Amino acid sequence: MNAEIITIGDEILNGQIIDTNSAWIAQQLAPLHIRVVQISSISDTPQAIHGALEQAEQRADIILVTGGLGPTKDDVTKSTIASYFNTTLVRNAQVLAHVQQLFERLGRGDMPEINKQQADVLANADILFNDVGTAPGMALRQHGKYYAFLPGVPFEMKFLIENRVLPDLRRLQPQLFVYNAHILTIGIGESHLAQQIADIEDTMPPFVKLAYLPKLGLVRLRFTAIGTDYDQLKSATDNIADMVASRLADNVVARQDCSFEEVIVQTFGERGLSLSTAESCTGGNISTQITAIAGASKMFQGAAVVYSNEAKVDVLHVDPDTLRAHGAVSEQIVEQMAIGAKATFHSDYAIATSGIAGPGGGTADKPVGMVCVAVAGRYETCSKTLYYKNDRGINIQRATMAGLTMLWNLFQKEERAKME
Structure with a gap:
């Protein structure tokens, strides 16, 4: 299955904060053999959100969205996605009680009226209860796609992914496997490296893809195979990686995904x-x-x-x-x-x-x-x-x-x- 990750927030687009959420989410999806095909950062506007969801539907089976679930006026995500899915927002009593309890426990006094809006959720969504924050997540299925909308605060997002979303995805995932092999090289440039292993790359089966990931002074090679027979994927990919590692022996420092x-x-x-x-x-x-x-x-x-x-x-x-x-x-x-x-x-x-x-x-x-x-x-x-x-x-x-x-x-x- 394919996934797309969408992060919402002008603070990401103008460089005030760095989007670390997407990289972390992608890392959690990999063990489930879910391939991320697109990562997008968009502004918190109805047009941008509507357009991103529409495009994501065409590319991915799983659409994970973070950010834009705050209670302030500049957060329009919930109203926009309610319109997108032809539903309404309803105030969930259980979520409201949870938010009130958090305010009381933290000694913040009376909860402002605006925070009650955090209990407003899509009428047709499953509530992803947020035990560590005030903004709940929401999940729903439409047109054969799985959607999850999550807060952008990293520790809240991580809690919901680990405890709410991943269990859902494990139940959805068919028997499609992704296998990766890695080689870390130093002392050889990307073009020279590619030239040395061109004949091996030309004979790779179509289900194995090779990615060159260069940095200053090193090149990381990632071999990725996707298919339904895990043993075949692993055997074929490891065999190719072995040939490449043997060819580049003097420059190879590791056969794993590490720095x-x-x-x-x-x-x-x-x-x-x-x-x-x-x-x-x-x-x-x-x-x-x-x-x-x-x-x-x-x-x-x-x-x-x-x-x-x-x-x-x-x-x-x-x-x-x-x-x-x-x-x-x-x-x-x-x-x-x-x-x-x-x-x-x-x-x-x-x-x-x-x-x-x-x-x-x-x-x-x-x-x-x-x-x-x-x-x-x-x-x-x-x-x-x-x-x-x-x-x-x-x-x-x-x-x-x-x-x-x-x-x-x-x-x-x-x-x-x-x-x-």
Whole structure:
């Protein structure tokens, strides 16, 4: 079955808030083998809501709508969908009692008259009682489609999806399966990757689709198969993914749906290895990416953000003579920074960065976008100079990815050396 997710609210369209609801809902539908075919954000106007529902009916079997169920005048969703489904709004006594109890329990005093409107629901809908908020959800079936209208507040929406909507969908779902296989690659661009596996992609059966999902420094491959025979889907998809992984062996870091940082944290944790960072131009971004992952405490020792030359000397014991001779943005200095971090934090590995992130500060010899990265490992230290463009944010992201990639490559090299 196919689903469409519609989010209602001008605050999403004008960028005041980010639509996290749709991504979360899609993640909940995947285990039920329900494929999301469209995600739309629309304004809270009768025309936009009516048009979105009309189009969704043509694309999807399940239409899930969040937002627009508040009691204020700018929320017109309920009156619009009542008109759309040729029904009326009725005040539900059980919902009204629940809303009144919430006001009393929270000590908010007398409930304003406007909040009583939150008990107004479609006359022909099933009420999705909201135990954690004041706005109930509503579900109904029409023309063979399932509709659910939910509040936009994330924790309320999540409660209703998990406790009201998903049980409904489990009863509706026919035996149609969706199977996904994943490959995470680094160090190879999307076009070069596609060229290397073109012959494999050309021979894939029609029920298997390959998606390229590139980010800075990596490409994620997702193989998706849809059909009625789960074992056949899994076997065919895994076989294709195995061939691709074998072809791209040097660039593959994971065979699961995860981030590069998760791979590093998990792998280092399992091997009993530790990491530290010494960051100048990246300003702590590498350590932020690592410590955002659960389990980082098992492998991450610490970080030093050393912007000034004095900090590099005082904290990491960089040689002042080397600083004067080569400057802070040099491979000689980042190597000393990495070695200093490794010693200071007693780690097995350390990443160091120094550069001119921009938009100013460059010279003829060291232009904006010049970044030096080093990694100190158990047995050796390596460094590299990279040249990016005049975009501070992107330069920091690229330097971060370069540091993580160099860390992974050195780790792999040292692991192979141990086995020889």
